[in-house]
Amino acid sequence: QNTDPLQAFGGLPGLNALMLDFHARLRADARIGHFFKDVKGPPFAEALAEQACQELGGPCQYKGAPMKLLHQDFEIRASDFNALVEVLQAAMDARGIPFAVQNRLLARFAPMHRDIINTR
Numbered sequence: 001q002n003t004d005p006l007q008a009f010g011g012l013p014g015l016n017a018l019m020l021d022f023h024a025r026l027r028a029d030a031r032i033g034h035f036f037k038d039v040k041g042p043p044f045a046e047a048l049a050e051q052a053c054q055e056l057g058g059p060c061q062y063k064g065a066p067m068k069l070l071h072q073d074f075e076i077r078a079s080d081f082n083a084l085v086e087v088l089q090a091a092m093d094a095r096g097i098p099f100a101v102q103n104r105l106l107a108r109f110a111p112m113h114r115d116i117i118n119t120r
C-alpha cells in the first residue's frame, strides 16, 4: 500500500501540475477569481508545489516569502479562505487524489489561516 503522501501526488512534478490546474480553477472561480487576475501561473504553481511538498514531509524546502507578507496587501475574509480550500479540493478530486491524502495536505494548510485572513 502506498502510504507516502508525496508519492500519492506524483511527487513534485505531480504537485506542480496540480497547482497549475488549481491556479486556472482559482481564476475561473466567481467568488475569488478577482484576487488572481494578475497572478502568473507557473511561478504560483511552483511556490505552492514546493510548499505542499515541504508540508507533506519533504524533502523540498519552500523558499518563498512568509504567508503573512504575501497576503497582507489583499483583503482576505474567512469566506475567501474557505472558497480557496473548496477549489483546491476540486482540483485534487479531478486528479483522483485519495481523500485521506487530500486531508493530510489540507490539515497542514489550515493553520495558515492566521497569517492569511486579515479582514472581517
Ligand code: HEM
Binding pocket: 032, 035, 036, 039, 043, 044, 045, 047, 048, 051, 064, 065, 070, 071, 074, 076, 080, 081, 082, 084, 109, 110, 112, 113, 116
Ligand atoms: C492555506 C491557504 C493558502 C496558501 C497555502 C497560500 C499560499 C500562497 C503562496 C505560496 C503564494 C506565493 C506564490 C508565488 O510566490 O508566486 C501565494 C500568493 C498569493 N495568494 Fe495565497 N495562499 C493561501 C490562501 C490564499 C487566499 C485565501 C487568497 C485569496 C482569496 C490568496 C491569494 C493569493 C494571491 C493573490 C497571491 C499572489 C500574491 C502576489 O503575487 O503578490 N491566497 N499564496
